[in-house]
Amino acid sequence: MIDQESFHKDEKAASITHSVEEVVDEEIAIEGENEFGHGQGSFLTAYFNVVCVVAGTGTLGLPHAFATGGWLGILILMLAWAMAVYSGIALIQCLYYKPGERLHDFKAIGKAAFGWPGYAVTSILHLLNLFGCPALYLVLASENMHVLLQGTSGSLTQPIWAIIWGAFVLIPLIGYKTLKEITLMAAIGAICTMMAVFVVVIQGPMDHNAHPERVVIHDGVIWAGFPSALATIAFSFGGNNTYPHVEHALKKPSQWKWAVTAGLSTCVALYFLTAIPGYWSYGRDAKSPIYNSLPDGAGKILSMIVMTIHVIFAIPIYACSFSLEFERFVHVDEKRIGKLFAFLARAAIRTATVVILCILAIFIPYFDSFMSLIGALCNCGLVFLIPVLCNLKMYGFRHRPIYELAFCALTLVLGIVGCVFGSIDAVKGLIAHFHAE
Secondary structure (H helix, E strand, C coil): CCCCCCCCCCCHHHHHHHHHHHHHHHHHHHCCCCHHHCCCECHHHHHHHHHHHHCCHHHHHHHHHHHHHCCHHHHHHHHHHHHHHHHHHHHHHHHCCCCCCCCCCHHHHHHHHHHHHHHHHHHHHHHHHHHHHHHHHHHHHHHHHHHHCCCCCCCCCHHHHHHHHHHHHHHHHHHCCCCCCHHHHHHHHHHHHHHHHHHHHHHHHHHHHHCCCCCCCCCCCCHHHHHHHHHHHHHCCCCHHHHHHHHHCECCHHHHHHHHHHHHHHHHHHHHHHHHHHHHHHHHHCCCCHHHHCCCCHHHHHHHHHHHHHHHHHHHHHHHHHHHHHHHHCCCCHHHHCHHHHHHHHHHHHHHHHHHHHHHHHHCCCHHHHHHHHHHHHHHHHHHHHHHHHHHHHHCCCCCCHHHHHHHHHHHHHHHHHHHHHHHHHHHHHHHHHHHC
């Protein structure tokens, strides 16, 4: 049995990316007069997209982040929220660096700011995020099914469930080129997350009060666990690599700063609603995902079922996004090679993608350390480092108030700490897991 650590980025990120891009393409054809081809999306549309992109299974990993760093996690969570808001606004500002032009995506910003090295770094982090997350989700889904059906006639090992789920998610991957039904999948995932959070908020404190004899230890601060806690919290704010597409769909781009602020504020409220009761109920023993700390019963089973549904809907979204990136890279184009060969090439690429995901899920079934590694490498870089560095490089240091420069410096320091030391802790955890076997 593995100690699973959920992250903090949500699977709807890739879904919103492609659904929004399709909407934008349609709006360009209809509303040609719109500057930079902006869509007709409202403030509420952008707000909903941000919440769907950011809030996900990472919510259920935050009590464990508090157990790793202590009550200091409250301060870290507030700082991460403020930094994520600033980063989201700074990132979109970079899109309009050149007068009369709009850069297309995250990778284009990296190239405009730092040339090809910037493009390479942002591309690696972006693709690692798109490929690493579905592998982690496959581990979680297969482990949940192994636990839920243990002792029944449907009891199977975790590797077999990984293969079964891999075959299952391959159906929509091959059947749909861009997963146009992505918005519905995102909505289902959000509802599943809310249901799991509701169970934890109610049952966690009830379990705590029902066992007064149980010693629950809380810490004010655990400095040794600070980097890991920061990496986990940073993961919960992931998804900003899709912000350019969400902003592109806005009819009034000036509303973006308010939409991202409101969306991330909603997410952090949900995070506090889960993290504080979960840590208060279980202290140092809070597991990730937190429903593993709940007593056996209907509540725990319901949480595991809805989160399994959640991640199964997530895997095709991320895997499709990764496949589309690779297909564009190798020029799988119907106009160039025809519909039949394009379909066969697409099917081969996506089948190979799922096979690799299954191999990772089978041979690296250590959700906690693997997730921490992806969170530290990807999200600390994508959320805290790249947007701020690119904005400073493009617009310079002059004409910025001193408090803004100080905040940028703090963001970069925390991003580096989470990225470097969080990665080191995650690698140590992976090594420990392998040695334990």
